[in-house]
Amino acid sequence: MIQLTSLSKVFNEGTVNENRAIHNVNLSVEDGEFVTIIGSNGAGKTTLFNLISGNMFPSAGKVVINGRDVTKDPEYKRAVYVGRIFQNPTLGTAETMTLEDNMTIAHYKGCKGLKKSLNRKLRNYFKEQLSELNMGLENRLKDNVGLFSGGQRQALTLLMMVLSKPDLILLDEHTAALDPGNAQMILDLTLKYINEYRLTAMMITHNMSNAIAYGNRLLMMDGGEIILDISGTEKQNTTKEVLVEKFAEIRKKNLANDELLLSP
Amino acid sequence: MLEGILVEGLIYSLMVLGVFITFRILDFPDLTVDGSFPLGAVIMAVLLVKGVNPLVCLVLVFAAGFAAGTVTALIHNKLKVPNLLAGILTMTMLYSVNIRILGNRANIPLLRTKTILSQVIGAASGIIPEGITLLLFMIFVVAVVKLLLDLFFHTDLGLTLGALGCNEQMVITQGVNPEGLKIIGVGISNGLVALSGAFAAQYLGFADVNMGIGTVVSGLASVMIGEFLFQSNKIALLTLRVIFGSIVFKGIMYLGRYYGYYIKMTPNDLKLITGILIIISLIISKNREKLSLLRKNNKKGGVMK
Numbered sequence: 001m002i003q004l005t006s007l008s009k010v011f012n013e014g015t016v017n018e019n020r021a022i023h024n025v026n027l028s029v030e031d032g033e034f035v036t037i038i039g040s041n042g043a044g045k046t047t048l049f050n051l052i053s054g055n056m057f058p059s060a061g062k063v064v065i066n067g068r069d070v071t072k073d074p075e076y077k078r079a080v081y082v083g084r085i086f087q088n089p090t091l092g093t094a095e096t097m098t099l100e101d102n103m104t105i106a107h108y109k110g111c112k113g114l115k116k117s118l119n120r121k122l123r124n125y126f127k128e129q130l131s132e133l134n135m136g137l138e139n140r141l142k143d144n145v146g147l148f149s150g151g152q153r154q155a156l157t158l159l160m161m162v163l164s165k166p167d168l169i170l171l172d173e174h175t176a177a178l179d180p181g182n183a184q185m186i187l188d189l190t191l192k193y194i195n196e197y198r199l200t201a202m203m204i205t206h207n208m209s210n211a212i213a214y215g216n217r218l219l220m221m222d223g224g225e226i227i228l229d230i231s232g233t234e235k236q237n238t239t240k241e242v243l244v245e246k247f248a249e250i251r252k253k254n255l256a257n258d259e260l261l262l263s264p
Numbered sequence: 265m266l267e268g269i270l271v272e273g274l275i276y277s278l279m280v281l282g283v284f285i286t287f288r289i290l291d292f293p294d295l296t297v298d299g300s301f302p303l304g305a306v307i308m309a310v311l312l313v314k315g316v317n318p319l320v321c322l323v324l325v326f327a328a329g330f331a332a333g334t335v336t337a338l339i340h341n342k343l344k345v346p347n348l349l350a351g352i353l354t355m356t357m358l359y360s361v362n363i364r365i366l367g368n369r370a371n372i373p374l375l376r377t378k379t380i381l382s383q384v385i386g387a388a389s390g391i392i393p394e395g396i397t398l399l400l401f402m403i404f405v406v407a408v409v410k411l412l413l414d415l416f417f418h419t420d421l422g423l424t425l426g427a428l429g430c431n432e433q434m435v436i437t438q439g440v441n442p443e444g445l446k447i448i449g450v451g452i453s454n455g456l457v458a459l460s461g462a463f464a465a466q467y468l469g470f471a472d473v474n475m476g477i478g479t480v481v482s483g484l485a486s487v488m489i490g491e492f493l494f495q496s497n498k499i500a501l502l503t504l505r506v507i508f509g510s511i512v513f514k515g516i517m518y519l520g521r522y523y524g525y526y527i528k529m530t531p532n533d534l535k536l537i538t539g540i541l542i543i544i545s546l547i548i549s550k551n552r553e554k555l556s557l558l559r560k561n562n563k564k565g566g567v568m569k
């Protein structure tokens with residue numbers, strides 16, 4: 001599905017503010033995998049997503065999606081098969097437009113023409129899909145999305161994303177801005193869609209229990225590198241404590257190595 | 265007099281529709297307008313003098329305006345220049361271009377030339393009074409443009425254009441190139457502005473390279489006045505509101521011109537008045553926002569449909 005080869009991203013290269021946000025990352029994600037990603041603030045998780053989605057271009061390395069080298073493709077081109085959801089629920093929808101207009105824009109991805117897609121048939125299809133959210137949104141097709149709550153908007157963003165049938169979805173702390181109840185609802189919905197549509201998914205979260213409970217592979221990032229990559233039974237049997245321990249262990253090792261390098 | 269205000273308001277409403285598209289729908293404050301308005305006027309004038317078919321003239325005028333908008337969008341897209349600066353660049357360059365089009369002159373009279381307006385008036389003369397003919401014809405023109413725009417903004421492309429000004433990230437997420445959309449949006453806007461200039465030249469009986477000064481500001485004032493008339497999130501009502509705003513603005517300007525001398529005002533003060541109108545509108549809408557925030561009524565005055 002996706003292969004990242006020797007991927008690096010350096011911000012402000014050659015200045016005092018030089019920052020290696022992603023450092024020589026190699027990663028291969030298979031079709032149907034659900035990868036959870038944890039790591040401290042500034043570990044480079046969001047930057048990794050930015051490089052995969054094409055929001056930023058890497059300083060070095062290659063991004064291959066579905067066997068195609070997309071390293072130089074702009075974000076809007078990759079967006080046709082890569083779905084992305086942000087922490088901020090307002091980023092997924094246009095708030096000054098009605099629900100049905102938002103869904104019309106999203107119902108197929110890519111170049112738009114002078115066709116008027118929104119008709120009774122499409123409206124009914126939208127209603128059907130919306131009613132599965134159990135939020136009563138199916139009766140609010142003509143309301144501006146700006147009137148909806150954060151949880152409703154994030155649920156809508158999820159729905160709009162899966163309706164466009166992406167191959168890969170990137171979820172960046174997409175429940176972090178919501179209250180606990182809504183966060184759980186969105187998480188359940190995410191899981192439902194991933195299973196239903198057999199999506200390949202990568203999910204960044206700061207909630208370690210979620211990272212362990214959900215998905216079939218877990219990555220831990222630190223300092224722009226993937227320092228832990230577990231899957232299968234190893235992941236199933238891991239606990240928060242084990243992860244914290246491993247994190248300390250690996251970091252100490254790194255520190256020791258750095259000191260070795262720095263000493264004359 | 266009333267007919268005059270209505271006709272002028274309608275002619276300029278084509279320009280205001282353009283300003284509405286960039287400022288309100290695209291969130292792309294575009295100053296190309298001050299150059300593309302006279303661009304439409306001078307092209308129309310030159311072509312009419314040459315005896316070109318009026319309909320062909322209108323098509324060429326729209327195309328030229330669209331091209332001017334494309335230049336602005338390209339400067340903004342490719343050189344990553346802020347949209348305000350991109351517009352100022354194109355506007356400034358257009359000044360020279362317009363003089364070139366007139367053959368190194370600053371203006372051209374149209375009084376003896378057959379124009380679309382003069383032909384329409386001629387065809388109806390003796391049956392309908394001149395002012396009424398003009399008014400009916402301009403209502404027809406503006407209605408056609410408005411309906412076409414409404415149709416456009418209901419297409420998939422039009423809807424996506426509507427989302428661009430509100431949430432560019434969403435447009436990208438939906439797999440659409442925002443740079444292409446900006447060319448289309450700013451292009452259509454300036455095409456309309458040029459059409460407005462073309463009709464203004466016929467109405468005034470001349471085209472002048474300086475006739476664009478202050479156009480964008482008066483367009484913005486008209487848009488803002490319209491926004492006081494009613495609220496809606498339906499595009500058909502929003503475009504209607506723009507047209508009403510343009511007419512009301514012309515009415516205010518008329519009052520300023522004819523009754524202003526009571527307070528020692530001259531026509532030269534009109535631009536000052538226009539600016540003050542915008543400032544007052546801004547103050548009112550700002551206080552309105554505060555009020556509605558107080559009322560916890562976060563109903564948005566939306567842009568689309």
Ligand SMILES: Nc1ncnc2c1ncn2[C@@H]1O[C@H](COP(=O)(O)OP(=O)(O)OP(=O)(O)O)[C@@H](O)[C@H]1O
Nearest residue numbers: 011012019021039040041042043044045046047048
């Ligand atoms: N556009 C940018 N310009 C400069 N530096 C950046 C930029 N984006 C991210 N960085 C830097 O890159 C590093 C990694 O940031 P990133 O946003 O990827 O972290 P993260 O793992 O997502 O953190 P968080 O958990 O806080 O979201 C940080 O040091 C950050 O300051």
Ligand SMILES: [Mg+2]
Nearest residue numbers: 045046047172
């Ligand atoms: Mg982040």
